[in-house]
Amino acid sequence: MKIFNSIQTSNSGPICQKCAYFQNDPVLIEQVYRGLTAMSSGFASVRDQDGFCNYHQLYLSARDSCPRFALRGQ
Amino acid sequence: MAGINQPSGWQKFWSKEDWWAVWLGLGIIILAYVFYLAGSSISWIAVAPAKWSTFSQLGAQFSTNAIRYFALLGACLILFTVVISFIGQRPKAFIPSFIFVFILSTVIYAAGNWDQASRYNLEPPLVALVLGLIISNVIGLPRWLDAGFRVELYIKLGIVLLGATLPFTLIIWAGPVAILQASIVSIVTFLVIFFTARKLGLDNRLAAVLGAGGAVCGVSASIAVAGAVRARKEDPPIAISLVVFWAIILIFALPLVSRTLHLPTGVGGAWIGTSEFADAAGLAAAQSYGGLAGKGLGISGTADQALASYTLIKVIGRDIWIGIWAFVLALIAVTVWERSEANSKVHVGQIWGRFPKFVIGFLVASVLTTVIVHGNTLADYNKLVKPSLIAPITSLRTWAFTFSFLSIGLTTRFRELANAGIKPFVAFTAGVIVNVILGYILSVIVFGHYWSSVVTH
Numbered sequence: 324m325k326i327f328n329s330i331q332t333s334n335s336g337p338i339c340q341k342c343a344y345f346q347n348d349p350v351l352i353e354q355v356y357r358g359l360t361a362m363s364s365g366f367a368s369v370r371d372q373d374g375f376c377n378y379h380q381l382y383l384s385a386r387d388s389c390p391r392f393a394l395r396g397q
Numbered sequence: 398m399a400g401i402n403q404p405s406g407w408q409k410f411w412s413k414e415d416w417w418a419v420w421l422g423l424g425i426i427i428l429a430y431v432f433y434l435a436g437s438s439i440s441w442i443a444v445a446p447a448k449w450s451t452f453s454q455l456g457a458q459f460s461t462n463a464i465r466y467f468a469l470l471g472a473c474l475i476l477f478t479v480v481i482s483f484i485g486q487r488p489k490a491f492i493p494s495f496i497f498v499f500i501l502s503t504v505i506y507a508a509g510n511w512d513q514a515s516r517y518n519l520e521p522p523l524v525a526l527v528l529g530l531i532i533s534n535v536i537g538l539p540r541w542l543d544a545g546f547r548v549e550l551y552i553k554l555g556i557v558l559l560g561a562t563l564p565f566t567l568i569i570w571a572g573p574v575a576i577l578q579a580s581i582v583s584i585v586t587f588l589v590i591f592f593t594a595r596k597l598g599l600d601n602r603l604a605a606v607l608g609a610g611g612a613v614c615g616v617s618a619s620i621a622v623a624g625a626v627r628a629r630k631e632d633p634p635i636a637i638s639l640v641v642f643w644a645i646i647l648i649f650a651l652p653l654v655s656r657t658l659h660l661p662t663g664v665g666g667a668w669i670g671t672s673e674f675a676d677a678a679g680l681a682a683a684q685s686y687g688g689l690a691g692k693g694l695g696i697s698g699t700a701d702q703a704l705a706s707y708t709l710i711k712v713i714g715r716d717i718w719i720g721i722w723a724f725v726l727a728l729i730a731v732t733v734w735e736r737s738e739a740n741s742k743v744h745v746g747q748i749w750g751r752f753p754k755f756v757i758g759f760l761v762a763s764v765l766t767t768v769i770v771h772g773n774t775l776a777d778y779n780k781l782v783k784p785s786l787i788a789p790i791t792s793l794r795t796w797a798f799t800f801s802f803l804s805i806g807l808t809t810r811f812r813e814l815a816n817a818g819i820k821p822f823v824a825f826t827a828g829v830i831v832n833v834i835l836g837y838i839l840s841v842i843v844f845g846h847y848w849s850s851v852v853t854h
Contacts, residue, residue, distance in 0.1 A: 331742040346400030357813040358637040362675035363616035364549035368415040371750040373624030383627040386744040
């Protein structure tokens, strides 16, 4: 089924967490999202390792990936 | 690289506030138990203002117990500064900020114990919130002081300590009812917000982020689902504004209506649990309502019953499912909303990754004290266990909650909240209305008999 093909269990490969366009520092998240700390936190478990994609201007999971991946540090 | 946070292995156990709430909370409970076994108690450091009627009485209390208050402040500073340092924040800013929070919290705690407090509706959670809102929005504070206003850290620690006052048998007994009730309201509310938003022309991802905020657990759910469905960067602030706005209104409205209807505290707490958004906001409302019991207002039950039923509905019924909500919505996002995107996969690990880990501490705390208390006669429990073990934990819990309620007000700067726009506001408000009405029907009419009979330690 298509839905099962959309599920992954491993973290290998070019994921956002390793991408140059990705930022997920909790302090940064709290600074950008004013009001977040009023009733949540950048350091909360629910946020997992989510962060900003500065290429696509999205807020997404560190486990995501896309064809625009650029290895950090290169 | 700047802006990257990648805890690995064991680091994950000290990089999130949730885990720190578990370590601190369980540490306090274990320490309390060790002292109890030795025939002593941590009540010396778990000092709190007692009832008073004149300023001279209050003054005498503080001068007699000054060293205890300084010891409590010192202990809090040491423990919280350790947490702040480990999670990568700034101790130099945190320390003076927390001293500010502690002093104000002491004033609020003392005000709540004035024997005329209920006559003037000086419920400590509401006083804390209003005082915080006035200070941050009217007087203004320098931004660096925010370092000590850690709403979530304090509330999660308080919830872990709250677990110590709830028998595990209660969680087993009421848990399924809480899950059933909360699930019905959450699913209906989410669908109302989502489809109203879609009807108004908002995109799927923003609709989902709004829906999660109104149906699951407020700002935390919004930010979790935003990451799961790959929301636009500007979407979360819209949900944050709406959740904060309505959450603050409901902090005052739900207890007020419950009081008018003379709902038993357990029932009022359940309604607040289904209808409030954030844990901290809901606990402020529940503690405020519970504080009205036994004050000759025709409200039956105890203060702890309001907290117990609230926590069961909100934490067990709603919070723990956030990972599943996020995973399911992420799957829908990649299979239905974003069919053309390459490499569109959803990681199943986010179900555990997003699980609010402080709930583990809450459950373990409940098991620990249930085992400790088991085997004691009621007479022994009331004479020994309650004053030496449970009461000081309850006192520290109240401190943690007060820190949190005050911090909500101090961090809510209305000028800085994003302009949500009329369409998100309408969609979200539709959900609020349905949520409150459906929550009332289930909490009061369908399951009222359950919630009015919850038993706490």
